[in-house]
Amino acid sequence: MRYSFLNDYSEGAHPSILNALVESNMIQQTPYGDDVFSVDAKQRIRKHLGASFSGSVHFVASGTLANLVSISSVLKPYEAVITVQSGHIVSHEAGAIEATGHKLITVPGVEGKLTPVNLKEAIAKNSFFPHMAKPGLIYISNVTEMGTVYTHAELSALSAIAKEHGLLLFMDGARMGMALASNKNDMTLADIAELCDVFWIGGTKVGALLGEAIVVSNPDLVEGFDICIKQKGGLLAKGRLLGVQFQTLFNDELLYVDIARHANAMAAQLAQGIKAAGYDLQDEPDANQVFAILPNTLIETLKQSFEFFVWQPVDDKKSLVRLVTSWATEESQVIRFVEQLSS
Template identity: 55%
Template sequence: MPVSEFYAGEPPLKYSFMDDYSEGAHPQILDSLLRNNRTQQTSYGKDDFCEQARKSIRQHLGCSESEVSIHFVPSGTSANLISISSCLRPFEAVIAVDSGHIVSKEAGAIEATGHKIIQVPAVNGKMTPETLEKGFRQNQFAPHMAKPRLVYISNASEIGTVYTKSELCQISETCRKLGLLLFMDGARIGAALSSHKNDMAWRDIVDFTDIFWIGGTKLGALLGEAIVIKNTQIAQDFIYHLKQHGALLAKGRVIGIQFLELFGSNLFLELGSHANAMALRISTLLTELGFMLSAETETNQVFVKLPLALVDHLQSRFHFYIWEETGDGHAVVRFVTSWATEAMQVDKLNAYIKQGLVLM
C-alpha cells in the first residue's frame, strides 16, 4: 500500500526509521477488526477468534493441541515478565546476555517480580553454550546466591542477529544438561524466521524451548503477542498468572482477530520478509559507501557508525535512534524498517545519505 494512503493529507515532513511499531496495523487486520466489530463473543480469550487463531498458529508450528498451549497478552514486557515469573520460585534467577532486552529496556520489570538477572557476555548479540555454562557455574554458592533456573534469549537478538538451528540446539542441550529452562523472547521472531540467515522452522523453536512468544506488535498488529508453552508444568495454571498480572483481557478477541489474520495465511512471515528486504537496501548502500556496520544486517535493524555531522544532516529529515555516542566524532545509529516501510522511503534516506557526504 502506498505510504500516502497511510496518512490523512500530505505525507509527513519526516519519515521514521525509529522502530517497527510507529505505524498502526496492516490494512488486512484493520479490515477484519472492523468487519467483526459487532459480532458478539464470549470474553477472556475463550472466543471463537482466539480459538481459531490458536488453531492457525499450531498449524504453522506443526503442533497438535495437546503439545502446546497458547495465550494472548497485550505487550512484550507483559509477555516477558509473566512468562519468566511463572517459571520461577522466589529464590530462582534468570541468565541473560548483558545486551538482553530484559536487562536494560524494561524498567527492571523482571527484578520487580523478585528475580535476579545473571548477566553473561553477548557474542554477536547472542548467548553461547560456553558463556551460559560459565554464568551457571559462577552462581553455585548455595544457598547464598540466587539459584539459576531459566535462560532468556531473544530471536532476533537486540542487535538484529539471528540464531542458527545449530546454535539454538546447542543452547537447548546445555540447558537440559544443567537442569535449566529455556525461554525465547520473540518480539521480532517474524523477522528472524524470515531472515536470509535463518535455517530454522517453527517446529525447531518448539522442540528446543520450553516457552517462547510470537510478537505481533512489531510485525503488523495494532498490539498483541502470543505466548506458546510446550512445558506442561509451566502451562498448568498459567492463566492465573495472566489474570494476576492484569494481562488477561476481557476483550481478548481484539488480539485473537489480529493473530487469525497474521496466521490464517502466510502474512506474518511475508511482512517479516518485506521489512528485512528494506533494511538490507539501507545496509547495502552504507557498506558500499565504506561505513562500518556494528552488526551484520540479518533482520530489519541496521546498526552503523556514522560521523556526527552526517547524523545531524539526516536528523533534519528522518527519525532514528542514536544507539551509542562513541566519543570520536561519530555515533552508532540504528535504522529500523517495518512491514509498512516503502522502497520510496528507503530511497529517500539513501539519497539523503549521499547528499550529506557531498556537503560534509
C-alpha cells in the first residue's frame, strides 16, 4: 500500500478523540447540540476568543457545509463574494456558493493570499449598480490553498478595507490549527475574532473524525444563524459527536495546536530533505503543505510508493507537486520519501 501525502485527513481521528467518544458513548444526552459536551466545548473555544467576544459558536460536520451555511446566511440575495482564484470555494466545492445564488468575483492571489490592491480593484470594478452583483463578503483561507499563512498586519489591512466599504470579512479555517502552530503566525484566535465577521475552526483536517466550529464574531449576524444551519441540513441530531471532539481538541493542554505542530514539523522536515537532495521548492512551507518542483520521471517513480497531488506542470520535464502532512504523519515515511529522491 502506498503511503499518502495526498491530504491531511487520510487517517481517522486522534486517539484522544476516539477514547473520548467511547467513554461518553452510553451517556444519554439532549440532541441537536444542546448536550453538555457541546456546551462545554463552545465555552472552551470562547475562552480563546477574547473577553469582549459577544458572538456565537456553532458546530457543523464539514468544511463545505461551513462555507455554504456561513456565506449564504449572512448575504442578501443580490450580494457577491470576492475571493482569490485559488480559493477553495472556487474550485473544490462544486459551485456550492454559486448554487445559493451568490456570484463569485475572483481575483489573482499573491502566494494564495488576497492583497489590499487586488481587493480594492475588485471592489472598484464591481460597482455598476443595479446592473452588477454587489460585493458583500470577502472570502479568505488561513492556511491558504497555496500553503501560506496570513499575518496580523495582512488581515488587519483587509479588515480595514472591508469596514470602509461595508463588506463582511470571512475566513475559511479548514487548517486553522496549522496556521496557529506556524512559525509565521503572529495571531491568536482572539485577534481573528476581532478582525473577521465570521470564521471557522477546522476539525476534519486537524485530528477530528469530522466537524468544524463556526465562529460568528459580528453580533449583528447571530440572530437566526442556527436556523440557517437547520435549513441547510447541517444540524445533527447527535450533535454530541461534534461537541465531544472539540471538547477534546480544546482541552487544557490545547491538543488542537499541539497536534498541528507535528504536522508542520513533518512538512518542514520533508522540505529540508527535498532541498538537500538538490530539488527546488516553490516556497518555504508556512505550515503543513510542501510544494516542490520535481522531474516528471522522478514523480512517476515516487508514485509507486507514495500518493501525492501533481499540482501543475512547470515545463515539459518538470512539475509542481503538493505534499501534505498531518497530525498522524510518520517520520519514518518522511525519511523514506527523502531517501527515494536520491535512490
